[in-house]
Amino acid sequence: MNQPHRPLPERGLEVRLASRPRGWPIPENFDIAEAPVEPPGPGQLLVHNEIMSVDPYMRGRMNAGPSYVPSFEVGKPLEGGAVGEVVADASGRFQVGQKVVHPLGWREYALLDAKSARVVDPDAAPLGSYLGVLGMVGLTAYVGLFDVAGFTPRDIVFVSAAAGAVGSLVGQMARLRGSPRVIGSAGSAEKVRYLNEELGFDAAFNYKDGPVVEQLRAAAPDGVDVYFDNVGGDHLEAAIDLLNEHGRVACCGAVAQYNVPDPPPGPHNMFKIVTKRLALRGFIVGDSARRMPDLLHEVGGWLRDGRLRERQTVVNGLRNAPDAFLGMLRGENIGKMLVTI
16 A cells, blocks of 8 residues: 555544435535544545535435436535545555545545546646636536537627636637627626626626516627526526527526425426527536546646636635535635635
């Protein structure tokens, strides 16, 4: 075994799912506890986590029932992207002291199969970027816009939740690939200013200021060719109204429904999908891991030369991870929400 530089602690903190929420999660749905820190067995490594991600998809994993990814288990620690330092390795794949990204966040120490970890370079980018623009978040934006929606430089693009982790990257990627007009919706005047003044969106609006369809119509006088959907609900209905013939929708998320026990009926204008010959396609980013090298090459270049900006909202302390998660669901973050451990 690749031995640790210092003795391992006997116990470490972890955040567990205490109960399944109905509607909006509450602090009582989480439990912070200590757990034994075990040395790695064959094929495993032990990582001291330094920073972790909280993401909207985690809300779905708190529910029971089948989905594209297994549900969190009540009484067990939650999971999610994290970056940390290898403190012991029994796989022969890593060196103590290397930084790796892996899927077992929500805990101080992660014992995991070495095949599920990937080395990252802290000198090439901040560690948090490997959970954002250079990680699954960036890949979601990249694959959703370019592969799923089939973006071309002629396309006018609308993205909802545009000041969030994924949406803020989608808009910038569309602009950098030559879109003639990029439009975003967000939930506050501060976020609208961020989109317009810092990220270079051509138009942005606060969806709380009035009906989404009316604000989108004003922002998109020539219609929309691509809609990147993070919200669903009234945003999807508005997009269907404004999409041009043969428009495309990348269906990434539906945050408007995540915390509603009884979701309202879907858009009332679905027949326009037929009359406009629209294409709506859902996707799961895990199906496109092969595209990660392309993301790192193209988007990594944009990041290095300053053409693409990444903003993070950081909460300190693992004990505050549930609050960070709840704040992210309420839209309190700009850009990627991260937790330092």
